[in-house]
Amino acid sequence: MRDRRTRAALALLLILLLTPFIRYAWFLLLPSGSGKTVRIIDFEKGDTPRRIADELERSGVISSARLFVIYTRLSDAAGRLQAGEYQFTDAMRPSEILRKMVNGEVYAERFAVPEGYSIYQVAELLEERRIFRRDAFLKAAGDPKLLTELGIDGTSVEGYLSPSTYNVTKKMDEAALIRAMVAHADKIYAERFAAEARRLGISRREVVTLASLIEKEAISAAERPLISSVFHNRLGKGMRLQSDPTAIYGIRAFGGNVSKRDIERATPYNTYRIPGLPPGPIGNPSDAAIDAALHPAQTGYLYFVARKDGTHHFSATLAEHNAAVRTYLRGAAAPTTELRTEHPSITGRR
Helix, strand or coil, rough: CCCHHHHHHHHHHHHHHHHHHHHHHHHHHHHCCCCCCEEEEEEEECCCHHHHHHHHHHHCCCCCCHHHHHHHCCCCCCCCCCCEEEEECCCCCCHHHHHHHHHHHCEEEEEEEECCCHHHHHHHHHCCCCCCCHHHHHHHHHHHHHHHHHCCCCCCCCCCCCEEEEEEEECCHHHHHHHHHHHHHHHHHHHHHHHHHHHHHHHHHHHHHHCCCCHHHCHHHHHHHHHHHHHHHHHHHHCCCCCHHHHCCCCCCCCCCCCCCCCHCCCCCHHHHHHHHCCCCCCCCCCCCCCCHHCCCCCCCEEEEECCCCCCCECHHHHHHHHHHHHHHCCCCCCCCCCCCCCCCCCCCC
């Protein structure tokens, strides 16, 4: 009888001794919830592991601040936790939470820059998403100090913002986002296009400017090299490019309805009024548009006009082009100039 009591007492003592270890093991292995609790928590530089653990427990992300502190210290991570804004759920194990904070995997909002968008369109999109204010982004985009830092010879970063998806963190400002966009564009250009541009004797600014026109004009990706060939051919003959998107750059987004007033507007970018390329890009072209600018199709085309399906009819002579205009733009509300033989044109598209 006494032996049974002794064994029971020893068993109870063993359980009491092991309970903290069992609880600690459960804490490490099992998350505190099913994932229904999602929290974004901002930790400041200098926050202690205890303060971090208390906030995680209060937010319902972990079940025990005390055990999290123990785990942090045993993992030798106490001095490696990085400040920032993090997103956690109660379905995350302590190891996942700790890994995110040690690696600095801060919460970021994903922001996509569509192909061909101008800085004005990017600014409007940022404001719509409530990431940055439009005017603040445009101010940074034209900041002379930032342009010098980035090595951009121009009045803005137009044409040098790579169309891609970016992570925008709470700590970033407009300039930081622009730096990330330009760095991505620089890397791609250096790897894929710089050597060919040097071989052809074309500056990056010229390449990107031409590519931005191609991007705005092309609806079908397959037509980019053809549109490029029209521009190359016209430049080679000293003809004005007469590209509709240039007539309204900086005034409104290109939507296809370009009026006679637009065409006659005197701006530095309006290729109905100026010879050659505009002074800079009118948007931020895709890699495919840059490739097309460097590798135009070999054609004799000098004109193109939009069909109703979004593709274009390409012509080598003004007579053929005028006939195409009568076919595809019959009844069009927007005035065009394709029939004026003294001003050959490439208007009439999306």
